[in-house]
Amino acid sequence: MIGEPRFRQERLGQQHDRASFKCTREETLERYLTDPGRAARENKRNVSAVYVLLDTTQGDRIAGYFTISNTTLIPALVPVDVAKKLLRYDSWGAVKLGRMARHDEYDGLGLESILIVRAFSVVLSVAEQSGSLALVVDAKNETLAAWYVNQGFRNLPESPLTLFITNAQMAAYVKALTSAGEP
Numbered sequence: 001m002i003g004e005p006r007f008r009q010e011r012l013g014q015q016h017d018r019a020s021f022k023c024t025r026e027e028t029l030e031r032y033l034t035d036p037g038r039a040a041r042e043n044k045r046n047v048s049a050v051y052v053l054l055d056t057t058q059g060d061r062i063a064g065y066f067t068i069s070n071t072t073l074i075p076a077l078v079p080v081d082v083a084k085k086l087l088r089y090d091s092w093g094a095v096k097l098g099r100m101a102r103h104d105e106y107d108g109l110g111l112e113s114i115l116i117v118r119a120f121s122v123v124l125s126v127a128e129q130s131g132s133l134a135l136v137v138d139a140k141n142e143t144l145a146a147w148y149v150n151q152g153f154r155n156l157p158e159s160p161l162t163l164f165i166t167n168a169q170m171a172a173y174v175k176a177l178t179s180a181g182e183p
């Protein structure tokens, strides 16, 4: 798995040091993890599955995290070239990337590529067990929407801050990054 052995991925648990997580650029994403109980409660109740990347060289400090939950994608809102290749249901099963953030200390070290590949890998494993065609994300703003486009996501034409990427594209991304070596 990309980022190993330094970065170990685990589902959030009581043993993790949530309090030391720093994300000054987006404090709501820092507080989601550090506030007593919030991420832990949602994770425990399966509202969201919270995954942490632990830096094994820093005493298992949380270097980044992402959250995954189930959602649907409405075919009528997807670009026509994608929609026409897929079956005509009112909605498709999909997975949502609810939150994703990197600890301030890892700015410029390529951790974002590890986070996104790990998120894609979780989503692809969900799709092996349950119908799910794509990963969907609501970007916080236009800059971040452009960042997701750079990772291969596409905007929904009528709501450009919502983006998606298909399973096939995620699989190709994981393969390309894995064969290129770690960032």
Ligand SMILES: CC(C)(COP(=O)(O)OP(=O)(O)OC[C@H]1O[C@@H](n2cnc3c(N)ncnc32)[C@H](O)[C@@H]1OP(=O)(O)O)[C@@H](O)C(=O)NCCC(=O)NCCS
Pocket: 023, 025, 026, 029, 099, 100, 101, 102, 103, 107, 108, 112, 138, 139, 140, 141, 143, 144, 147
């Ligand atoms: C999202 C993230 C993992 C991307 O890491 P990265 O590939 O190293 O990219 P950068 O940190 O350089 O961010 C890309 C651009 O988005 C901007 N950006 C990042 N987070 C931002 C935020 N919360 N609000 C506004 N702009 C933000 C950066 O300033 C940068 O803009 P620029 O290209 O004009 O310089 C990382 O920026 C991060 O953890 N951000 C804070 C958490 C966050 O906002 N997550 C929301 C995801 S919707």
